[in-house]
Amino acid sequence: xxxxxxxxxxxxxxxxxxxxxxxxxxxxxxxxxxxxxxxxxxxxxxxxxxxxxxxxxxxxxxxxxxxxxxxxxxxxxxxxxxxxxxxxxxxxxxxxxxxxxxxxxxxxxxxxxxxxxxxx
Amino acid sequence: xxxxxxxxxxxxxxxxxxxxxxxxxxxxxxxxxxxxxxxxxxxxxxxxxxxxxxxxxxxxxxxxxxxxxxxxxxxxxxxxxxxxxxxxxxxxxxxxxxxxxxxxxx
Numbered sequence: 001x002x003x004x005x006x007x008x009x010x011x012x013x014x015x016x017x018x019x020x021x022x023x024x025x026x027x028x029x030x031x032x033x034x035x036x037x038x039x040x041x042x043x044x045x046x047x048x049x050x051x052x053x054x055x056x057x058x059x060x061x062x063x064x065x066x067x068x069x070x071x072x073x074x075x076x077x078x079x080x081x082x083x084x085x086x087x088x089x090x091x092x093x094x095x096x097x098x099x100x101x102x103x104x105x106x107x108x109x110x111x112x113x114x115x116x117x118x119x120x
Numbered sequence: 121x122x123x124x125x126x127x128x129x130x131x132x133x134x135x136x137x138x139x140x141x142x143x144x145x146x147x148x149x150x151x152x153x154x155x156x157x158x159x160x161x162x163x164x165x166x167x168x169x170x171x172x173x174x175x176x177x178x179x180x181x182x183x184x185x186x187x188x189x190x191x192x193x194x195x196x197x198x199x200x201x202x203x204x205x206x207x208x209x210x211x212x213x214x215x216x217x218x219x220x221x222x223x224x225x226x
Binding site for chain 1: 121152154156158163164165166169170175207209211214215216217218219220
């Protein structure tokens, strides 16, 4: 069965960086993409960006351009999301989700979520 | 950016009720719309894609309709497991989510 397993919770100080991993299993990793979505406490879901596990192409949300990077390790079927220059309003649960191979679409499988807390 | 607006934000209903949630896009998105269910502390679960296609394993009491800028999610007979928050999401241009509709017990 398809599973996405994310790394554990993180506590960071403002200005630091965080890198969250998402290990996929149960399907051919390189025939799909991965989107990252975050949810601040009590807020709506916010799409952060997408990466193709086939060719590494990325699309990032405009409001995160320059602070976010998404990569994949095809030998380990793992996707990574790094967010830099963290601020208190980056405190959220971060999800990875399986997406389309060549472009974003609907998200059919999700990771369990990783809580990232940013506080001085 | 395409904005997605859901209504109502909260809905009180009883088991067995027919429930309808509306999602409006700020511009036409054809049928590039998905619906998700989220329970507290859990990841969202895909219910509907391409506006009206039911995801495998999702009960048939869930249905979606619409195209262009106006869409609906209908639960034909509300079950105890359906009390949750529902989100629409467009994928015509990148991805954006609606603000959510919380379905609570009346």
